[in-house]
Amino acid sequence: MTGLPVQPAVSAHFQTFLAFDFGLKRTGVASGNRMLRSATPQPTIKAEGDARFVQVAQRIKEWQPDALVIGVPYHPDGASHENTERALKFGRQLRGRFGLQVFEVDERYSTTEAISGGAKDADAASACIILEQFLRNLP
Numbered sequence: 696m697t698g699l700p701v702q703p704a705v706s707a708h709f710q711t712f713l714a715f716d717f718g719l720k721r722t723g724v725a726s727g728n729r730m731l732r733s734a735t736p737q738p739t740i741k742a743e744g745d746a747r748f749v750q751v752a753q754r755i756k757e758w759q760p761d762a763l764v765i766g767v768p769y770h771p772d773g774a775s776h777e778n779t780e781r782a783l784k785f786g787r788q789l790r791g792r793f794g795l796q797v798f799e800v801d802e803r804y805s806t807t808e809a810i811s812g813g814a815k816d817a818d819a820a821s822a823c824i825i826l827e828q829f830l831r832n833l834p
Contacts, residue, residue: 766802
């Protein structure tokens with residue numbers, strides 16, 4: 696057993712999403728919707744602590760998402776590590792601060808994929824990969 700979280704069902708009325716690729720110094724951001732099942736990179740948040748949440752709040756106000764998606768990193772074998780716990784904490788903080796449902800996506804290799812794809816902003820590209828993976832798995 697890897698300890699991967701069990702996802703709650705995604706309500707059909709959730710159409711728009713904002714995704715985050717959490718990092719200690721930079722947090723990638725992407726917006727997307729269920730109908731197109733695609734994501735668009737947004738400017739990466741280059742802030743820590745409460746300053747990060749000020750910028751997250753601005754993005755939520757701008758995009759008005761129905762729900763949020765976060766990437767949660769795991770070791771290749773599925774085991775948790777320090778950044779797994781940090782990302783999960785970030786998800787809990789998003790839920791608590793903004794009152795939106797937060798969905799978690801296993802983001803193993805998303806940054807590697809973004810870099811190998813030639814992304815200028817690997818954090819935003821990784822957030823797109825995370826969100827598109829989430830959208831592909833919706834019914």
